[in-house]
Amino acid sequence: MSNSNHHTDHATLAEKFNRDEARVNWHDETLWFIRQKRDRAAWSLGNEWEPLRETASAIKAHTLSNLSDYLQQFEKAAQQNGITVHWAADGEEHNRIVHGILAKHNATQLVKSKSMLTEECHLNDYLKEKGVEVIDTDLGERIVQLAEEHPSHIVLPCIHWKKEEIGELFHKHLGSPEGVIDPSFLTNTARVHLREKFLTRRVAITGVNFAIAETGEFVVCTNEGNADMGAHLSDVHIACMGIEKLIPKREHLGVFLRLLARSATGQPITTYSSHFKKPREGQEMHLVLVDNGRSTQLGREDFRNSLKCIRCGACFNTCPVYRRSGGHSYHTAIAGPIGSILAPNLDMRQYKDLPFASTLCGSCSNVCPVKINIHEQLYQWRQVLTEEGYQPKSKTVAMKAMAATLSKPSLFSIAGKWGRKVMGLVPGLVSNRLNPWYKQREMPAPPEQSFTEWYKQNRKGGKS
């Protein structure tokens, strides 16, 4: 695969992404535009929004504190509904289970809708080796699959692709006319191509957005309708989920579905919110519950809250580092701020660089619909990694200073004043190689006044 970047770190990969300045600017602006749509959607709920986030966060906290019971309650209810429930300790076991179901049905082909969990487990590669053909049916995922890449964003898998490139890709693989780059033409090409797959494949895999302990049902959200096309036309439906996707009751969906699409894309709800409770008559329905490090994360008090994540992608869209470094620079299935908390849990050595791929500005925590303290956890990971001796070398000097200043507000304002003086005199000095944010970027002109100074002056003025 062209982007199995296991031996390079975020900074190196970000540098690669930054070589194409026009693309980076487009990427940056587009994601910011989506962030603004999210803001408008949130504001449209007025004073309901913040309490909704609080409630969602508390429901998740409660669920995590009682997860072993809820998992058993869910399993029992799902089985009563006629769903076969499987348990996988890790990605490897998950893949084996899925392949076992396929083998039982002599199936060598399947359609799959978006599931970040199967990305995390590298299911496609595993099945390919076993001679099974997997067709990703989400348009963005199909595009990156044809290009032999992985999604660069959990909600917008091919946000790093330009329509000219997609036109070329479709011309090569799907036979669209050369030079055609019109999005609706290309979408239609994919529609026709994938419809044939939906109609001929007997097995469908979907992800899961929420699973309800009380009723044993699970909910899948899409805009394209690809999960439903696959699942309802299949003889065998396999749904794969991480164990943290549980919520206690059906009524809690009211809270989470109000937040999910508004946070993800600014829509009031996804086009389809499908509740799968029982298999269709004559159909077989399987559900695979996957741990893969989640129980370990649950035991890490400082990082436990990361399991509240509903994979909306809002923290990606708002992150100044993600927007300008691209999803592939994170070299993990789930990129962005939340991915940088989840990945080191699985492998500290391989992902030691990710908690450092952040300015700790806190924008992620501000938009997160389940109020995960993302930037604080990133900071905490830095400390853990440093203690365990995993700190990436290039960041040591600059980041130590950064960590020190950020933990002491008084130093921060002095550094700001000092920084402005130095930059005003010799701009080149700040743009040196010790500063990891300098590359491919011109430092903006220092403001006349820092925010702290402005705040102090104005507050003093107001007080006296």
Next chain:
Amino acid sequence: MSSRDAILQKVKAAQPSLLPLPSIEKQPREVDAVKQFQAVLESIGGKVVFLNAEESIAEKTVALFPEAKRIVSSITAVQNYFFSDYKSLRHHSLQDVDVAIIEAQFGVAENGAVWVTEEDLKIRVLPFICEHLVAVVDSTTIVATLHEAYERIGASAYGFGAFIAGPSKTADIEQSLVLGAHGPKSMTVFLLH
């Protein structure tokens, strides 16, 4: 030990002591539910058509889709188009349906969604596989928010249920919105007075 038991044991050991489950606070809304439903549905690419009791669903559908060759309905009362053979029908054979007419149980004002279950649809794939979708909804059923929606759904039994809000769509190519990704290219809600 099975993976199941090992996972449960690990989870039990890792989870913190029990935290309280909050109640869901609903804030009363002073809105014209029908008006908001229409405005939101139109903003996400759907259409709303008001229908009087004496108007025929079938005739209205034909008037809206004069070129449709195959119209199928899961509503028994829409006699001309009701698929009485739905029990034996191969679901894949619906792939050339131009217009599907379904009945939804209620609508949601805040997001323009309608709620349907397998009972209403008869065949699950029907509202997804058709080129155009018509959903018939009684205008008095529209609730303000999803909280009321789930109150209404309550503990009802269904094998499959879905909120459907507008036509199938994607913006995966450079964020340009295209209607009709895999499912219907249009969704029209017939609101019955």
